[in-house]
Amino acid sequence: MAEKPALKRAAAAALAAGLAACASVPPPQAQLAAARATVSQAQAVAAREAPFELSTAQAKLARAEQAMKRDDYVNARIYAEQAEVDAKYAWTLAESARTQRAAAEIGKSINALRQELHRRSQ
Numbered sequence: 001m002a003e004k005p006a007l008k009r010a011a012a013a014a015l016a017a018g019l020a021a022c023a024s025v026p027p028p029q030a031q032l033a034a035a036r037a038t039v040s041q042a043q044a045v046a047a048r049e050a051p052f053e054l055s056t057a058q059a060k061l062a063r064a065e066q067a068m069k070r071d072d073y074v075n076a077r078i079y080a081e082q083a084e085v086d087a088k089y090a091w092t093l094a095e096s097a098r099t100q101r102a103a104a105e106i107g108k109s110i111n112a113l114r115q116e117l118h119r120r121s122q
Contacts, residue, residue, distance in 0.1 A: 028077035032068060035061050035083040042091040049094035057086035 039057050046054040064079035 025073040025077075027068065027071075027073050028064075028080055031077050031080040031084070032064055035064060035080040035087070038084045038087040038091075042087040042094070045094040045098070046087075046090035049097040050090040053086060053090035053093060057083045057090055060086060 035057075039054075039061050042050075042054055042057065060079045060083035064076045064083055067073070067076035067079060
């Protein structure tokens with residue numbers, strides 16, 4: 001029977017250590033600020049080209065801000081970091097689409113110049 005008090009003490013110590021660890025997590029202000037800035041930057045480009053990815057980033061940013069209000073800094077940090085990554089992905093998709101359009105336009109111009117050179121050489 002001596003094992004039960006020792007087990008209870010160990011469980012209580014583990015619980016206390018867990019609560020102390022949660023209490024010592026600092027608010028992720030920098031991560032939240034970075035996520036806000038990245039989502040804002042992506043909005044201008046990604047709203048048309050990558051709306052689903054941008055929406056995902058915005059939703060995760062909202063979750064991060066809600067977690068901050070509840071002092072749930074662990075989840076706030078996780079959501080903020082995910083929002084930043086999702087916003088970067090949305091921005092990258094949008095920039096890729098823009099670059100592909102520009103390359104297609106350049107290709108059309110090159111073809112037009114080739115046709116013009118071909119006509120002149122005959």
